[in-house]
Amino acid sequence: xxxxxxxxxxxxxxxxVLVFLEGGELLKITEQELLDFGLRKxxxxxxxxxxxxxxxxxxxxxxxxxAELIGxxxxxxxxxxxxxxxxxxxxxxxxxxxEWLEAIGAxxxxxxxxxxxxxxxxxxxxxxxxxxxxxxxxxxRELWEEAMEELGDNETLIERFLQSKLKGQTPxxxxxxxxxxxxxxxxxxxxxxxxxxxxxxxxxxxxx
Numbered sequence: 001x002x003x004x005x006x007x008x009x010x011x012x013x014x015x016x017v018l019v020f021l022e023g024g025e026l027l028k029i030t031e032q033e034l035l036d037f038g039l040r041k042x043x044x045x046x047x048x049x050x051x052x053x054x055x056x057x058x059x060x061x062x063x064x065x066x067a068e069l070i071g072x073x074x075x076x077x078x079x080x081x082x083x084x085x086x087x088x089x090x091x092x093x094x095x096x097x098x099e100w101l102e103a104i105g106a107x108x109x110x111x112x113x114x115x116x117x118x119x120x121x122x123x124x125x126x127x128x129x130x131x132x133x134x135x136x137x138x139x140x141r142e143l144w145e146e147a148m149e150e151l152g153d154n155e156t157l158i159e160r161f162l163q164s165k166l167k168g169q170t171p172x173x174x175x176x177x178x179x180x181x182x183x184x185x186x187x188x189x190x191x192x193x194x195x196x197x198x199x200x201x202x203x204x205x206x207x208x
Contacts (some may be wrong), residue, residue, distance in 0.1 A: 001044045001045065001046060001047075002021050002022060002023070002025075002044070002045045002047075002050055003021065003022045003042065003043070003044050003045075004019060004020070004021060004022075004039060004040070004041055004042060004043045004044075004045065005020045005021060005022055005041070006020045006041050007019050007020070007034070007039060007040070007041055008020070010028070015030055015031055015064075016028055016029075016030065017029050017030065017031055017033070017034050019039060021045075027053065027054065027057060028057065028061065029053065029056075029057040029060065030057070030060045030061075030064070032060065033053060033056050033057055033060060036056070037049070037052075037053055037056075039053075058090075058093060059093055059096060059097075062084055062089045062093040062094065062096070062097045063096075063097045063100055065084060065087060065089070065097075066080060066084055066094075066097035066098070066100075066101055067101070067106070069083055069084075070101060070106050070107065074112055074115065075107075075112065075137065075138075076107075076109050076112050076113075076137050076138040076139050076140075077098045077101070077102055077107050077109055077138070078137075078138030078139075078140070079137055079138040080094075080097070080098055080101070080107065081094040081095060081097070081098045082094075082138065084097060084098075109139055109140055109143055110143050110146070110147070112137075112139065113134060113139045113143045113144070113146075113147035114146075114147045114150050116130075116133060116134065116137060116139070116147070117130055117134075117147045117148060117150040117151050118150050120133055120151070121150065121151050121152055121157065124157060124160070124161045124164075124186055125186050125187050126154060126157065126158075126183070126186050126187030126188030126189070126192075127148065127151065127154065127187055127188070127189075128187035128188070128189070129185075129186050129187025130148065130151060130187060131144065131148075131187075132187065134147065154188060154189075154192045155192060155195070155196045157188075158183055158188055158192060158193060158196040158197075159196050159199075159200060161182075161183065161186070162179060162183075162196070162197070162200050163200075165179055165182075166179075166200075171201075176197075176201070179197075180193060180194075180197055183197075
């Protein structure tokens with residue numbers, strides 16, 4: 001049996017309750033655990049009850065951390081769970097927090113994937129680079145195809161990139177190679193780049 005010496009509200013974190021146990025042990029729980037377990041100063045906790053209390057407190061702490069992370073930055077469920085494990089959560093705790101946020105609509109991998117693709121399109125990335133980003137951010141593969149519809153037409157994206165870089169100036173051979181290589185690095189296929197590049201360059205020469 002372990003006796004509760006005193007219970008105090010945390011001065012630093014809202015909703016956090018500090019439970020001081022005999023022997024100097026300190027438990028950080030939420031108001032929900034305080035109510036669920038009916039804790040009071042002077043209570044004697046059996047080992048089984050103490051174990052359940054610690055487990056419940058651990059889950060609540062991970063859920064709180066998960067909510068904070070999502071509040072700061074949108075991310076996929078897989079990325080969230082990875083970050084929680086990096087912060088010390090067990091695999092089960094991280095998975096539970098991910099399921100909880102998904103259930104209340106705070107995480108939506110499909111919506112996140114679509115937003116990520118739109119962001120990549122705005123940066124001028126091509127399909128290969130976008131897929132790389134989807135993989136990097138932990139978006140499930142079954143969501144990629146639908147999300148990729150947000151990317152738009154490859155040739156339009158390539159032409160937009162070239163126009164933004166050329167700004168009406170006719171490039172020399174060195175500049176052409178630099179732009180061509182940049183488009184390949186951005187994830188566009190060699191065939192698409194060559195086709196659009198040739199069309200855009202022809203336009204410049206016609207104007208000359």
